[in-house]
Amino acid sequence: MTNDNFQKLISHFMKFPGIGSRQARRFVYHLLHQDEATNQDLASAIADLKQSINQCKQCFRFFSSRTEAPLCTICQDSNRDQRTLLLVEKDIDLENIHKTDTFTGLYFVLGGLVPILEKNPASRIRIKVLTDQLPERIKGGLQEVIIAVSANAEGDNTAEYLRETLGPFLAKAEVKISTLGRGLSTGTELEYSDRDTIRHALKNRE
Amino acid sequence: MTNDNFQKLISHFMKFPGIGSRQARRFVYHLLHQDEATNQDLASAIADLKQSINQCKQCFRFFSSRTEAPLCTICQDSNRDQRTLLLVEKDIDLENIHKTDTFTGLYFVLGGLVPILEKNPASRIRIKVLTDQLPERIKGGLQEVIIAVSANAEGDNTAEYLRETLGPFLAKAEVKISTLGRGLSTGTELEYSDRDTIRHALKNRE
Amino acid sequence: MTNDNFQKLISHFMKFPGIGSRQARRFVYHLLHQDEATNQDLASAIADLKQSINQCKQCFRFFSSRTEAPLCTICQDSNRDQRTLLLVEKDIDLENIHKTDTFTGLYFVLGGLVPILEKNPASRIRIKVLTDQLPERIKGGLQEVIIAVSANAEGDNTAEYLRETLGPFLAKAEVKISTLGRGLSTGTELEYSDRDTIRHALKNRE
Amino acid sequence: MTNDNFQKLISHFMKFPGIGSRQARRFVYHLLHQDEATNQDLASAIADLKQSINQCKQCFRFFSSRTEAPLCTICQDSNRDQRTLLLVEKDIDLENIHKTDTFTGLYFVLGGLVPILEKNPASRIRIKVLTDQLPERIKGGLQEVIIAVSANAEGDNTAEYLRETLGPFLAKAEVKISTLGRGLSTGTELEYSDRDTIRHALKNRE
Numbered sequence: 001m002t003n004d005n006f007q008k009l010i011s012h013f014m015k016f017p018g019i020g021s022r023q024a025r026r027f028v029y030h031l032l033h034q035d036e037a038t039n040q041d042l043a044s045a046i047a048d049l050k051q052s053i054n055q056c057k058q059c060f061r062f063f064s065s066r067t068e069a070p071l072c073t074i075c076q077d078s079n080r081d082q083r084t085l086l087l088v089e090k091d092i093d094l095e096n097i098h099k100t101d102t103f104t105g106l107y108f109v110l111g112g113l114v115p116i117l118e119k120n121p122a123s124r125i126r127i128k129v130l131t132d133q134l135p136e137r138i139k140g141g142l143q144e145v146i147i148a149v150s151a152n153a154e155g156d157n158t159a160e161y162l163r164e165t166l167g168p169f170l171a172k173a174e175v176k177i178s179t180l181g182r183g184l185s186t187g188t189e190l191e192y193s194d195r196d197t198i199r200h201a202l203k204n205r206e
Numbered sequence: 207m208t209n210d211n212f213q214k215l216i217s218h219f220m221k222f223p224g225i226g227s228r229q230a231r232r233f234v235y236h237l238l239h240q241d242e243a244t245n246q247d248l249a250s251a252i253a254d255l256k257q258s259i260n261q262c263k264q265c266f267r268f269f270s271s272r273t274e275a276p277l278c279t280i281c282q283d284s285n286r287d288q289r290t291l292l293l294v295e296k297d298i299d300l301e302n303i304h305k306t307d308t309f310t311g312l313y314f315v316l317g318g319l320v321p322i323l324e325k326n327p328a329s330r331i332r333i334k335v336l337t338d339q340l341p342e343r344i345k346g347g348l349q350e351v352i353i354a355v356s357a358n359a360e361g362d363n364t365a366e367y368l369r370e371t372l373g374p375f376l377a378k379a380e381v382k383i384s385t386l387g388r389g390l391s392t393g394t395e396l397e398y399s400d401r402d403t404i405r406h407a408l409k410n411r412e
Numbered sequence: 413m414t415n416d417n418f419q420k421l422i423s424h425f426m427k428f429p430g431i432g433s434r435q436a437r438r439f440v441y442h443l444l445h446q447d448e449a450t451n452q453d454l455a456s457a458i459a460d461l462k463q464s465i466n467q468c469k470q471c472f473r474f475f476s477s478r479t480e481a482p483l484c485t486i487c488q489d490s491n492r493d494q495r496t497l498l499l500v501e502k503d504i505d506l507e508n509i510h511k512t513d514t515f516t517g518l519y520f521v522l523g524g525l526v527p528i529l530e531k532n533p534a535s536r537i538r539i540k541v542l543t544d545q546l547p548e549r550i551k552g553g554l555q556e557v558i559i560a561v562s563a564n565a566e567g568d569n570t571a572e573y574l575r576e577t578l579g580p581f582l583a584k585a586e587v588k589i590s591t592l593g594r595g596l597s598t599g600t601e602l603e604y605s606d607r608d609t610i611r612h613a614l615k616n617r618e
Numbered sequence: 619m620t621n622d623n624f625q626k627l628i629s630h631f632m633k634f635p636g637i638g639s640r641q642a643r644r645f646v647y648h649l650l651h652q653d654e655a656t657n658q659d660l661a662s663a664i665a666d667l668k669q670s671i672n673q674c675k676q677c678f679r680f681f682s683s684r685t686e687a688p689l690c691t692i693c694q695d696s697n698r699d700q701r702t703l704l705l706v707e708k709d710i711d712l713e714n715i716h717k718t719d720t721f722t723g724l725y726f727v728l729g730g731l732v733p734i735l736e737k738n739p740a741s742r743i744r745i746k747v748l749t750d751q752l753p754e755r756i757k758g759g760l761q762e763v764i765i766a767v768s769a770n771a772e773g774d775n776t777a778e779y780l781r782e783t784l785g786p787f788l789a790k791a792e793v794k795i796s797t798l799g800r801g802l803s804t805g806t807e808l809e810y811s812d813r814d815t816i817r818h819a820l821k822n823r824e
Binding site for chain 1: 221229231234237245246248249250298
């Protein structure tokens, strides 16, 4: 099939997370088999998406913007515990943690992780905005910053960078900085656990 | 995230082949991270897709329609061998076979397969259109109809239905009806081959 | 192939962990392709295995028994920390933890886990022997019993049973009872973490 | 665990097809948990295996040898079709084909495949014995030699070598030489088929 729209759609879909050329092609054929109204509905939802969704000026998560509110519902909610601030890589992590109902504080979306050997870490995550917010948040009662990133090399590197960068300032303000606990995650079998997991599981025994 | 467009997009993406709710959600976040122009480009490509692509009146494959030609380039190409007609389930199968350059005849897209125990097979595939086309194609020199469907239960059932339905008429017109050869496909190990594959591989030895 | 030894070996190998009939059969053909001396060497190693290996009278792990020592080298080692006792399901878990060099105390092999709804848990693990050993171990300085089982339903059930059974006695003796810490194990991505893991990771933050 | 028999068994089991060090270790612990009689039974079955099984002097498959017969039951069976000889890589392939009851002729186990770029192919398969057998087999009525090897690079290379080596002699004797038919094996989907499979499936259409 040689067609501008066809090829253009394949290119777009190949940029979707986890989608290769073969599946991108199947997506276009899928659309060709939908009725006209369905495709118009999809197209207009995509066209309007960013207008209908704002990024919170404080935590940088996306939220529905019927009103012109600059802050999301979580940041506006004065019942949330202002003493803890959870730093996450991306919206989906935030959503996954939020829906567990196990965290009662506030969030901040870093917008990425810092790869190992990155020369300019500040270009990868919202460290400057976060630093600028901290004095205000401390005035508001902040007592602990929790780094909540994935337990892999990039996550560890990001945590280390955050501790180095924020640590001294937070220490002076007597704000703790912590990372998520390591140990056995649900389903982990001891027989297959690595040294690091076992070490943490022993240290964090409950 | 509670937002009409957000939820609507998740619903749309969950209808894409092979996409579950988690990946649909990641797709929407992916779009939120694109710039406005990229999303508008994607939206308009989707909105215009069906207008810019025709379905061939003869073989029913999709093709680019800059001109108002009713037939695709393959059906228009008088150099293609008019003696063989290859029946396929869907456009992607046709594309995959076509790009191998091993078939020189014409194609016909059935538009589906006939599930086992289907009471109304004619509602599943373009059997009526095909039947209507056959006299003209026979006049044009047709000598063989090749059923080129996947080697699974639904494919076998479709082949059987096509042989029953088209067989008598084609026999009278001295047009052969055949199915793709079975045997060892590339990479098959004998140790793990089933009885059917071994039987065909012995029968079709080369 | 119909042969008594052949069939007998397939039956034996099918009882090996993770081995089905097809692989069992491949094992026998593998043996048929070895030279006679190799098979005799394998056979005598299997025949002598249990005589050459003792089970420690104290921790119940298997150990090499050139001398007639009733206790394994770990139990005999007075440099090991007598204050902590780690309960594990099986030898392989013990080995995996031991080789990380992160635990300095003593071990006890339970010999199994307690399945959910098991009516007679005492038939599944060495609870009686353990209970009998505790007074002596407490005299020897025991301060904490660590339940180190896999983080799945059976492991949780076993831990619960152990806490119920040993808890009151240990509490009186002022011996702590703990389980391995839960949280993010190495490689865990937040996006895919379950509620329980996130809850523990937040609670055990470091 | 440091013990001669333990380590020796791990080494033996790691040579079993598809077994790594971790599973080899689990096998030994499995044996330690069996009762003494079971292990003795396994050991003696392994020790006696090769004495209780012969390799057929004609087709080189393994067979049970209660009598001192030099030929296996298939080679002795005068009802088998003497006109076709099927060449296979190994016993398991022969068994898999034999149990389908789709082949009525005789077999010959090559004992391996010829890797690409192998300088001494004759060291990899029983080509010399086979060549020596052919005159007698031709006198007995042989009309076709079927090369039945897996449809991968090594299988193709072996088939090519066999055609080159046996071809001229067989041609003179008017004995055909063939390979198993290629095409769609059971379960193959057209969308994912490679060029070679499609080409063969078209050529071998039925």
